[in-house]
Amino acid sequence: MxxxxxxxxxxxxxxxxxxxxxxxxxxxxxxxxxxxxxxxxxxxxxxxxxxxxxxxxxxxxxxxxxxxxxxxxxxxxxxxxxxxxxxxxKDSIGSGTPFILYWPTTIDSKFVKEIVNIDNKSIEITPTNQMNLSSHKFTFDTPEIVPYESEEKQETFFGRLVGARSGDKGGCANLGVWVKTDDAYSFLFHYLTVDKLKELLTDLEQYDIERYDFPNVRAVNFYIHGILGDGASSNTKVDALAKSLGEYLRAKERKVFQNNLSRTGKDDKYKIEGPKMTINLMPLKSRLINIYLPSLLIVLRKRTPSMMPCPMK
Incomplete structure (x- = not known):
């Protein structure tokens, strides 16, 4: 293996x-x-x-x-x-096997029947867009992220400041990056633009990339169009699922403000008030936590184009 x-x-x-x-x-x-x-x-x-x-x-x-x-x-x-x-x-060498091409499309909900079988009864569920319901749209005031300034800079690996996770979305990939303090988020917000990401990871220069900001959890997400071609099952990349793209970014070495290197913090000056949810997590006893603290991102928002399947070019 x-x-x-x-x-x-x-x-x-x-x-x-x-x-x-x-x-x-x-x-x-x-x-x-x-x-x-x-x-x-x-x-x-x-x-x-x-x-x-x-x-x-x-x-x-x-x-x-x-x-x-x-x-x-x-x-x-x-x-x-x-x-x-x-x-x-890494896939082992073996005999040829069929591969699947990713081909996203949409089907009108009137042609798809959703049926729930419960208590010996079958109940057909009508799509909400066919029920003449009134729609509600949440709007939030995005806080102004003030640029962080400091004269003291230190050469370090980007991963000593940020956490990151990545993965496939059809023929596209998501790359999420987050920090633990407001000062660090101010630096991340203004520093890690789409152009800067392409400068750091030159492999991405040819791709269309969108950035989405999540100030409540001090995070940004990059949606990279077409990086996985026709999908994970048919592209020829070593990492066909883009699972390690975040670790690749964290391995880059750059100068950052020295005060930003703190990985802990409880300040919340960029917090947006909105729907609240309480979650209780059992203590995790693992040495892995001492190296990487996974982030739980809970986002309540309408489905946006960034969450749709990656369109074919």
């Missing part, structure tokens, strides 16, 4: 994944042989997405086919969204 690790903290990511994997499997002792290799071909301050990648190869051997069969790959897949950010695997 060969996995891709991208961006900063490569060795820590490899250690966290292998420990979690063999913990799920019940330990290494059940195998006749375990071989773990970390191939560091990644570069500091990479000039391309691929230059930010390293390879983790895990090989297990056993006389018992069950131990190294489906159960092993199943446990690897279970960790896909529960371990280091930007997780994806």
């Amino acid at each position: 060969e996995l891709i690790l991208t961006g900063l903290d490569i060795e820590e990511k490899a250690e966290i994944f292998t420990e979690a994997l063999f913990d799920l499997l019940g330990g290494k002792d059940q195998f006749d042989e375990v071989d773990i290799q970390l191939h560091r071909q990644d570069k500091e301050d990479p000039d391309s997405h691929e230059e930010a990648m390293a390879f983790l190869r895990i090989t297990v051997k056993s006389k018992d086919a069950k131990v190294v069969g489906r159960i092993f790959t199943a446990k690897v897949v279970e960790l896909a969204l529960a371990n280091y950010p930007g997780w994806f695997s």
Whole structure:
């Protein structure tokens, strides 16, 4: 099994994944042989997405086919969204298989019947746009984000200031970036424009990119049109799902204001008042949290073009 690790903290990511994997499997002792290799071909301050990648190869051997069969790959897949950010695997070489082209379109809701089967009854659900209901649109006053100014700057990896996650949306990709303090958000808001993103990640220069701002959670999101071609199942990129695009951005080295390097904060001067929701989270006991603190983004808004399937060019 060969996995891709991208961006900063490569060795820590490899250690966290292998420990979690063999913990799920019940330990290494059940195998006749375990071989773990970390191939560091990644570069500091990479000039391309691929230059930010390293390879983790895990090989297990056993006389018992069950131990190294489906159960092993199943446990690897279970960790896909529960371990280091930007997780994806390298496909093994095999015989040719069919591929799927992503072809988005729309169908009028009057041609689609939604039926709920409950208590031995079938209930047809009428689309809301056919029920003559009055529509409501929420409007919010966007706060003015004042540029952050400071004379003291420090050379650092972008990932020491921001968190990021990314992934596919049909033939397009989302790249979300967030920070933990208002001063850091002021810097992020004015610094990381679409043009600056293309300057940092030169691979993206050819693509149409839209930016969406989320001041309530001190975040911005980039919607990158066409980067995945006809979809994840048919493009030929190493990272066909754009899962590690955020880690590629975090691996870039730039000068930032020294005060912005704080990763904690409770100030909320850019908060927009709106619908509220309370969420209780159980404590998470994992060393992964000490390296990357995932962000929970809850956005109550109408469906916008950025949330629609990526249109064909």
